Amino acid sequence: MNAIEASGIQLNRGHFRLEDIHISVPAGQLTAIVGPNGSGKSTLLRILVRLLQPDQGQVSVHGRPAAAYSLREWSHTITMLPQLKESLPQLTVRELVAYGRAPYKKRFQPLQGAEDRAILDQVMQWTGISMYAERMFHTLSGGEQQRARIAMALAQQTDIVLLDEPTTFLDIAHQFEVMDMLHRINRETGLTIVMVLHDLQQAAAYCDYMIALRQGRLAACGHPLELLTDDFIRDIYGMNATIQFKGKYPVILPEIPHHSGGN
Ligand SMILES: Nc1ncnc2c1ncn2[C@@H]1O[C@H](COP(=O)(O)OP(=O)(O)OP(=O)(O)O)[C@@H](O)[C@H]1O
Numbered sequence: 001m002n003a004i005e006a007s008g009i010q011l012n013r014g015h016f017r018l019e020d021i022h023i024s025v026p027a028g029q030l031t032a033i034v035g036p037n038g039s040g041k042s043t044l045l046r047i048l049v050r051l052l053q054p055d056q057g058q059v060s061v062h063g064r065p066a067a068a069y070s071l072r073e074w075s076h077t078i079t080m081l082p083q084l085k086e087s088l089p090q091l092t093v094r095e096l097v098a099y100g101r102a103p104y105k106k107r108f109q110p111l112q113g114a115e116d117r118a119i120l121d122q123v124m125q126w127t128g129i130s131m132y133a134e135r136m137f138h139t140l141s142g143g144e145q146q147r148a149r150i151a152m153a154l155a156q157q158t159d160i161v162l163l164d165e166p167t168t169f170l171d172i173a174h175q176f177e178v179m180d181m182l183h184r185i186n187r188e189t190g191l192t193i194v195m196v197l198h199d200l201q202q203a204a205a206y207c208d209y210m211i212a213l214r215q216g217r218l219a220a221c222g223h224p225l226e227l228l229t230d231d232f233i234r235d236i237y238g239m240n241a242t243i244q245f246k247g248k249y250p251v252i253l254p255e256i257p258h259h260s261g262g263n
Pocket residue numbers: 013015016035036037038039040041042043044
């Protein structure tokens with residue numbers, strides 16, 4: 001069962017073309033979208049969530065064309081958290097997370113009814129930010145901010161969440177903390193999660209499925225542990241590397257030309 005299917009996607013931006021993309025995103029699993037900088041990962045995510053209209057091609061969600069969903073139905077079905085680039089207005093963490101409930105607001109009703117408040121408490125607990133609920137968002141550390149932003153996306157209670165680089169700007173411990181959290185939420189709730197990731201080792205450690213783009217085209221898709229080979233790294237990233245397995249997980253050892261070992 002697929003949560004998302006995209007077929008024949010084309011987008012021409014002059015200097016950049018997304019060409020002939022056919023992908024399926026399995027329902028209830030963790031999917032990574034990988035590929036070099038500028039290969040079209042964020043562009044594809046924006047097309048999947050209907051923020052960008054492709055020149056050609058179709059996106060279907062739960063077997064139904066994306067265009068057939070009303071705005072309200074769509075906002076209850078799929079959401080996307082963009083990259084952590086923009087600065088947010090001065091809000092408490094609870095106020096920020098409550099933005100996720102906006103698609104459920106009915107006219108003349110307050111934004112936070114009893115049901116909304118229960119959902120906010122639940123998603124803040126899942127993401128481990130309950131103790132920061134009344135703190136100003138901008139006073140949180142990068143890792144805490146990312147968890148608060150993810151809580152906002154979860155508060156929208158969609159079946160599918162798309163995350164654009166959820167671990168970028170985080171130190172290694174916080175990267176794994178966020179990936180662990182997403183994995184746990186996926187396994188406990190069956191939420192379909194699609195993430196743009198740069199770290200292939202994280203993709204292999206946590207994701208069930210991987211979609212690789214190269215220069216605006218689909219280069220490969222499948223289980224990350226099956227896709228990750230020396231040839232894959234060379235073909236997609238143009239870099240020589242050796243993959244070694246540490247237990248179940250691949251470790252990428254790059255061949256760095258002219259590297260003298262740090263001395
Ligand atoms: N709004 C835009 N207008 C014009 N060109 C854009 C726009 N957004 C992205 N692009 C271009 O489209 C191409 C693909 O960008 P995109 O952000 O999708 O790549 P990406 O794989 O997500 O890259 P990164 O890993 O660096 O975030 C790039 O050449 C980029 O400059």
